[in-house]
Amino acid sequence: xxxxxxxxxxxxxxxxxxxxxxxxxxxxxxxxxxxxxxxxxxxxxxxxxxxxxxxxxxxxxxxxxxxxxxxxxxxxxxxxxxxxxxxxxxxxxxxxxxxxxxxxxxxxxxxxxxxxxxxxxxxxxxxxxxxxxxxxxxxxxxxxxxxxxxxxxxxxxxxxxxxxxxxxxxxxxxxxxxxxxxxxxxxxxxxxxxxxxxxxxxxxxxxxxxxxxxxxxxxxxxxxxxxxxxxxxxx
Amino acid sequence: xxxxxxxxxxxxxxxxxxxxxxxxxxxxxxxxxxxxxxxxxxxxxxxxxxxxxxxxxxxxxxxxxxxxxxxxxxxxxxxxxxxxxxxxxxxxxxxxxxxxxxxxxxxxxxxxxxxxxxxxxxxxxxxxxxxxxxxxxxxxxxxxxxxxxxxxxxxxxxxxxxxxxxxxxxxxxxxxxxxxxxxxx
Numbered sequence: 001x002x003x004x005x006x007x008x009x010x011x012x013x014x015x016x017x018x019x020x021x022x023x024x025x026x027x028x029x030x031x032x033x034x035x036x037x038x039x040x041x042x043x044x045x046x047x048x049x050x051x052x053x054x055x056x057x058x059x060x061x062x063x064x065x066x067x068x069x070x071x072x073x074x075x076x077x078x079x080x081x082x083x084x085x086x087x088x089x090x091x092x093x094x095x096x097x098x099x100x101x102x103x104x105x106x107x108x109x110x111x112x113x114x115x116x117x118x119x120x121x122x123x124x125x126x127x128x129x130x131x132x133x134x135x136x137x138x139x140x141x142x143x144x145x146x147x148x149x150x151x152x153x154x155x156x157x158x159x160x161x162x163x164x165x166x167x168x169x170x171x172x173x174x175x176x177x178x179x180x181x182x183x184x185x186x187x188x189x190x191x192x193x194x195x196x197x198x199x200x201x202x203x204x205x206x207x208x209x210x211x212x213x214x215x216x217x218x219x220x221x222x223x224x225x226x227x228x229x230x231x232x233x234x235x
Numbered sequence: 236x237x238x239x240x241x242x243x244x245x246x247x248x249x250x251x252x253x254x255x256x257x258x259x260x261x262x263x264x265x266x267x268x269x270x271x272x273x274x275x276x277x278x279x280x281x282x283x284x285x286x287x288x289x290x291x292x293x294x295x296x297x298x299x300x301x302x303x304x305x306x307x308x309x310x311x312x313x314x315x316x317x318x319x320x321x322x323x324x325x326x327x328x329x330x331x332x333x334x335x336x337x338x339x340x341x342x343x344x345x346x347x348x349x350x351x352x353x354x355x356x357x358x359x360x361x362x363x364x365x366x367x368x369x370x371x372x373x374x375x376x377x378x379x380x381x382x383x384x385x386x387x388x389x390x391x392x393x394x395x396x397x398x399x400x401x402x403x404x405x406x407x408x409x410x411x412x413x414x415x416x417x418x419x420x
Contacts, residue, residue: 012397013372013379041405046373048354051274053267057284061262064288065295069251 006031014038103188106181107200109160110211114177115196121168122175124153128167136165140182140208142233148226171223177213178227206233258295261307266291268374269311275370276319278359286322290315308375309385357407365400368393 001020009016014035025031114122128151134143136156150170157166165180181187187209191202200213201224210227214220269290273283293314294301301310358366371377371385379397383390 008398009394011401012394014401038401041401041408042373044351044354045358045369045404048351048358049271049275049370049374051271051280053270054280054284057270057287058262058266060284060288061266061291062259064292065255065258065262068292068295069255073251 007034010035010038014042100188102186104160104184104186105191105193106159106179106187106209106211107191107193107202108195110177110179110200110202110213111193111195111198113157113159113166113179114198114213121153121155121166121177124168126151126153128152128154133165133167137180139163140165140180140233142180142206142208142231144227144230145232146230148230169223171214171218171220173218174215176218176220176223178223179209179211179213180231181209181211183207183209203228205231208233254298258298261294261298261311262291265308265311268308269315271374272312272370273315273319275358275366275374276315276363282322286315286318289318293318309381312371312375312385353411354404354408357404357411360407361400361403365396365403368396369400372397 001024006021006024009018009021025035130144130147130151133148133151133154136154137143139156148169151167152170152175153166153168155166156163158164159166159179159181162181162184164182165178167178167180168175169178170176188202190204193200194216197216198213199216199218199220200211201220202209202211203224205228208231210224210231212220212224212227214223266287270283270287273287273290274280277283277286290311294311301307358369361369368382368386368388371382377385379390379393382388382397383393386393
């Protein structure tokens with residue numbers, strides 16, 4: 001190793017631990033002195049570099065961080081609150097929608113009932129009086145206050161696990177089936193349906209729902225309005 | 236429901252307390268070195284203090300990203316250097332090059348201090364590319380490899396700069412001694 005390289009290396013790092021350098025230092029007292037001198041310079045520079053740190057710097061650093069974290073935690077609280085609120089909102093809305101979707105469409109159900117039952121009720125030719133109808137309707141706390149016209153059939157039957165009144169009446173064009181169903185939370189009382197040659201409409205009256213099922217194409221609105229007008233419930 | 240909420244809040248504040256603790260340890264252990272490094276980087280105590288505050292604030296915000304406590308020093312230096320660079324992006328303010336070290340230290344009394352003062356002036360007069368690696372070596376005791384990594388430089392470049400830095404310091408010292416010598420003589 002030549003002298004120049006030796007000096008360069010030691011200048012770059014006086015505490016160099018390269019074996020060649022250390023060997024060269026050990027051999028030559030001049031190099032030893034040179035190395036010592038450089039180390040002394042380093043020591044001096046190290047001392048000179050120790051600038052006095054302001055006493056309050058530590059406190060300032062701690063304080064700023066405390067303020068900062070206080071601010072962020074406030075912001076985070078707000079964000080969390082907003083998240084919770086939106087979540088609650090979404091849950092509420094979706095639950096309502098889910099519940100509505102799960103409501104039993106009683107208009108549909110009435111058609112199914114009539115279809116399944118077949119001719120049993122529709123072909124009945126009993127002449128049921130208003131008193132007889134009212135006697136059955138009394139269970140639900142209701143009565144018809146006026147004559148209903150021709151009633152061919154009236155019976156208590158099971159409507160999706162709810163006891164209800166099933167009647168067959170003379171409508172404007174053809175026979176219509178009428179169901180009086182006590183209120184149930186799972187029913188959708190404002191529905192319309194059609195199919196299997198029938199159409200039906202449900203409506204809400206006081207404490208019960210009335211579903212009118214007629215043949216497809218028949219006008220059942222008239223009889224629906226008529227029933228609504230004539231039925232009364234005791235309070 | 237409420238007790239659950241309190242529980243999670245307790246964990247959150249527990250995490251917070253841990254983070255706080257880590258931060259405090261970090262500040263106590265390293266603020267001196269970081270401040271000195273900043274001083275030598277910008278050669279102005281007031282500016283250095285600002286930068287150090289910004290550095291530690293940034294460190295606090297991203298404290299979770301610091302996995303290895305041993306790397307804390309070089310992590311902070313990296314943040315500090317970025318903050319310093321940002322300072323120039325923000326505004327081009329008139330930074331007076333303070334070769335006069337009286338600003339760096341206001342209490343100089345004895346002979347040793349005067350000697351240090353002279354050395355400080357010389358160190359401050361080095362250009363940044365020489366001063367920075369020299370300070371890393373002297374203040375932090377970094378090896379050539381570590382300096383190269385910290386400053387993102389080739390090791391040979393670092394060694395050359397260190398050599399030139401010492402060379403300049405030595406020359407300046409010799410010159411000052413000559414002047415003093417001739418004055419005294």
